[in-house]
Amino acid sequence: MEAFTTLTATAVPLDMVNVDTDQIIPARFLKRVRTDPEYDTFFFHDLRRNKDGSQRDDFILNQEPYKDAQIIVADDNWGCGSSREAAVWTLLANNFRCVIAPSFGDIHYNNGMKNGMLPIRLPKEDCAALRRLLHDNAGAAITVELGAQTVTGPDGSTYGFEIDPFQKHCMMEGLDHIGLTEQYDADFDAFEEQYKKEASWLFRPEPSA
Amino acid sequence: MAGPQTMFDKIWNRHVIVQRDDGQCLLYVDRHLAHDGSFHAFSMLRQDGRSVKRPQQVFATPDHYSPTDVRTIEAIENDELREKVAILDENAKEFGVPHFGIDDERMGIVHVIGPELGITQPGIFLVCGDSHTSTHGAMGAIACGIGASEVAHVLATQCLWQSKPKTMRITVTGTLGFGVTGKDVILAIIGQISAAGGAGYAIEYAGSGIEQLSMEGRLTVSNMSIEAGCRMGLIAPDQKTYDYLEGRPYAPKGAEWDKALAYWKTLPTDEGARFDREVTVDGDAIAPMVTWGNSPENVVQVTDVVPDPSRESNAERRQSMLDALDYMDLKAGMPMTDVAVDRVFIGSCTNSRIEDLRLAADVVKGRRAVVPSMISPGSMQVKAAAEREGLDRIFTDAGFEWRHSACSMCVGLNGDSVDPGIRTASTSNRNFRGRQGPGSRTHLVSPAMAAAAAVTGKFTDVRQLMEEK
Numbered sequence: 001m002e003a004f005t006t007l008t009a010t011a012v013p014l015d016m017v018n019v020d021t022d023q024i025i026p027a028r029f030l031k032r033v034r035t036d037p038e039y040d041t042f043f044f045h046d047l048r049r050n051k052d053g054s055q056r057d058d059f060i061l062n063q064e065p066y067k068d069a070q071i072i073v074a075d076d077n078w079g080c081g082s083s084r085e086a087a088v089w090t091l092l093a094n095n096f097r098c099v100i101a102p103s104f105g106d107i108h109y110n111n112g113m114k115n116g117m118l119p120i121r122l123p124k125e126d127c128a129a130l131r132r133l134l135h136d137n138a139g140a141a142i143t144v145e146l147g148a149q150t151v152t153g154p155d156g157s158t159y160g161f162e163i164d165p166f167q168k169h170c171m172m173e174g175l176d177h178i179g180l181t182e183q184y185d186a187d188f189d190a191f192e193e194q195y196k197k198e199a200s201w202l203f204r205p206e207p208s209a
Numbered sequence: 210m211a212g213p214q215t216m217f218d219k220i221w222n223r224h225v226i227v228q229r230d231d232g233q234c235l236l237y238v239d240r241h242l243a244h245d246g247s248f249h250a251f252s253m254l255r256q257d258g259r260s261v262k263r264p265q266q267v268f269a270t271p272d273h274y275s276p277t278d279v280r281t282i283e284a285i286e287n288d289e290l291r292e293k294v295a296i297l298d299e300n301a302k303e304f305g306v307p308h309f310g311i312d313d314e315r316m317g318i319v320h321v322i323g324p325e326l327g328i329t330q331p332g333i334f335l336v337c338g339d340s341h342t343s344t345h346g347a348m349g350a351i352a353c354g355i356g357a358s359e360v361a362h363v364l365a366t367q368c369l370w371q372s373k374p375k376t377m378r379i380t381v382t383g384t385l386g387f388g389v390t391g392k393d394v395i396l397a398i399i400g401q402i403s404a405a406g407g408a409g410y411a412i413e414y415a416g417s418g419i420e421q422l423s424m425e426g427r428l429t430v431s432n433m434s435i436e437a438g439c440r441m442g443l444i445a446p447d448q449k450t451y452d453y454l455e456g457r458p459y460a461p462k463g464a465e466w467d468k469a470l471a472y473w474k475t476l477p478t479d480e481g482a483r484f485d486r487e488v489t490v491d492g493d494a495i496a497p498m499v500t501w502g503n504s505p506e507n508v509v510q511v512t513d514v515v516p517d518p519s520r521e522s523n524a525e526r527r528q529s530m531l532d533a534l535d536y537m538d539l540k541a542g543m544p545m546t547d548v549a550v551d552r553v554f555i556g557s558c559t560n561s562r563i564e565d566l567r568l569a570a571d572v573v574k575g576r577r578a579v580v581p582s583m584i585s586p587g588s589m590q591v592k593a594a595a596e597r598e599g600l601d602r603i604f605t606d607a608g609f610e611w612r613h614s615a616c617s618m619c620v621g622l623n624g625d626s627v628d629p630g631i632r633t634a635s636t637s638n639r640n641f642r643g644r645q646g647p648g649s650r651t652h653l654v655s656p657a658m659a660a661a662a663a664v665t666g667k668f669t670d671v672r673q674l675m676e677e678k
Contacts, residue, residue, distance in 0.1 A: 015525055027621060028622070031289055115358065202330070
């Protein structure tokens with residue numbers, strides 16, 4: 001995955017709570033592969049468009065000042081629902097690299113971490129303050145520094161955030177988890193050998209007669 | 210010496226291969242379920258030239274894209290659907306993974322067939338690339354949904370990096386009332402703790418309200434943990450669990466059963482074990498529930514009215530309520546029992562097991578569906594069992610469509626979808642905008658409540674219909 005260290009980019013405020021992954025990418029697009037040339041158009045497909053397919057001007061992601069946005073500041077429970085990693089892929093297809101929210105769906109959070117799409121948890125009131133600033137200064141930028149674990153708003157105010165040290169390390173280095181895990185092959189083998197003795201009933205390849 | 214432990218800690222600790230200084234744990238995966246949406250992960254594997262490390266611990270079935278009107282790959286008319294079902298078949302063959310294909314009598318929704326075949330057992334760590342994997346926690350296992358990259362990781366390594374979640378115990382007290390099911394219990398819980406209430410936690414459901422549920426009812430409760438924001442929802446195994454499991458095809462037999470059982474009995478949370486958060490839910494007060502909005506937390510008792518957004522003090526929440534009422538075409542203050550439905554769906558990994566179908570059939574028997582109504586049993590074995598009991602006749606005599614098994618209208622991937630503006634009483638798990646098809650309006654209910662809606666054409670307190678008999 002692409003490493004993430006620092007990012008300064010336009011941020012778009014999304015005031016909705018409980019934005020589920022069905023909204024980020026409707027299920028009917030899940031059958032499409034990531035290399036599909038239309039992949040970016042699946043992003044918030046049904047909220048961005050009228051029934052006739054035309055773009056809705058009142059939906060903030062369609063508005064001019066946010067055309068180059070790479071950061072979303074959201075509200076509670078961003079990315080809840082389905083485990084579809086496609087929700088992260090379509091964010092990336094639209095150049096988004098970071099979502100800041102008070103809380104995330106746990107699976108979506110992990111999916112972001114596996115793809116260089118940084119999810120940042122900030123307190124609800126800080127997210128609300130950032131969204132207000134972004135509404136008042138449409139097109140303003142936010143700076144995210146993963147090393148220092150800080151978010152700096154358009155007014156210069158800085159917020160610290162927590163992140164699991166392992167996930168931070170993988171994100172900053174752009175590490176492939178499978179490769180990393182293979183370094184522990186000897187531990188795996190030793191564990192499995194012992195575990196097979198203790199839980200022998202779990203290692204029957206065929207259904208019991 | 211270790212002090213009193215939670216069930217979650219006992220199972221977690223048993224699966225730790227490596228714990229890094231930063232707290233990350235590499236966990237051994239006992240069972241991995243794959244489905245026809247897992248093609249991304251198999252592609253990643255192929256791209257990197259990797260194989261499946263422990264193919265005999267992976268089980269696959271095409272639940273998401275299989276149509277409910279045919280049972281062979283060749284008979285699938287839609288090219289995209291046929292391709293997805295066929296790709297799983299090919300991937301399973303290429304990587305040596307056991308596969309219950311569309312024409313196999315054991316085919317079904319992964320979260321139904323796991324327990325049904327005895328693949329899911331107490332004390333295991335089970336993963337699947339589907340958020341409703343939390344279902345399997347009802348058998349006393351750690352089970353969670355993962356994304357495609359993690360699926361590829363587990364296929365390649367049979368283990369997974371995880372940071373340990375916090376623990377929450379939700380104790381449902383008292384005695385569940387007449388007509389109250391597992392579905393109503395979990396909807397009441399979500400209504401109380403919110404759709405984000407479980408984020409970052411592993412939940413253990415406990416108390417008399419959970420113990421009295423059947424295995425099927427418990428699976429429904431754990432299934433919707435993810436709708437409470439939580440990836441993992443466990444229930445302690447007890448005699449009901451063991452009775453359910455004994456004799457299932459992949460369950461241990463003979464001396465192995467005894468050995469397993471001795472271990473399973475050590476799993477329940479020790480007296481005095483500490484949870485990071487404790488929640489109590491009054492089981493006596495739970496009634497049949499209906500959702501009204503576009504989040505599972507937008508839920509009321511069937512005897513209630515549609516809530517009034519003007520009484521919500523938080524501005525974002527008020528706006529989200531207004532948006533939901535607009536989308537759902539409902540008015541604040543309207544009694545839920547005045548809301549007419551256009552169609553009914555009984556199925557999904559939440560509510561499609563044999564007990565669910567029996568409950569629905571009890572309500573339907575001797576009545577007629579007055580709106581289009583459809584049933585997709587959770588597995589082909591559930592379907593066969595229902596047919597042996599004559600339930601299919603009760604439904605078809607009442608005008609229901611009796612289909613094959615798949616995820617079907619819960620997610621609308623297989624051609625079974627809801628048209629724009631159509632209001633559905635659904636036994637599934639998500640009432641998100643467009644979930645059952647673009648513009649669809651979903652209300653989540655129990656199978657008994659869905660049956661009541663089918664025969665009355667509106668939301669009806671099923672307890673009245675049950676008393677009428």
